[in-house]
Amino acid sequence: MFNQVLARYKSDEKTNKIIKGVQETDICWLGGSKWAGKSVMRISVSSYKTTYEDIDISAKEILRIANSIE
Secondary structure, three states: OOOEEEEOOOOHHHHHHHHHHHHOOOOOOOEEEEEOOEEEEEEEOOOOOOOHHHHHHHHHHHHHHHHHOO
């Protein structure tokens, strides 16, 4: 079972802005990395206490931040 996913948003600049924006919230935390020379968000679920609701809240926050930088 995978507990980590990489995601990218349109460009390195926008991806890095989303990473910074998410890290400034208290909703969740994700890190930045590189994949094939491009910036990506590294999102991990590493606690057995994480619920589907937690994942939905985190995904909505990531999308909110992404939409705010367009």
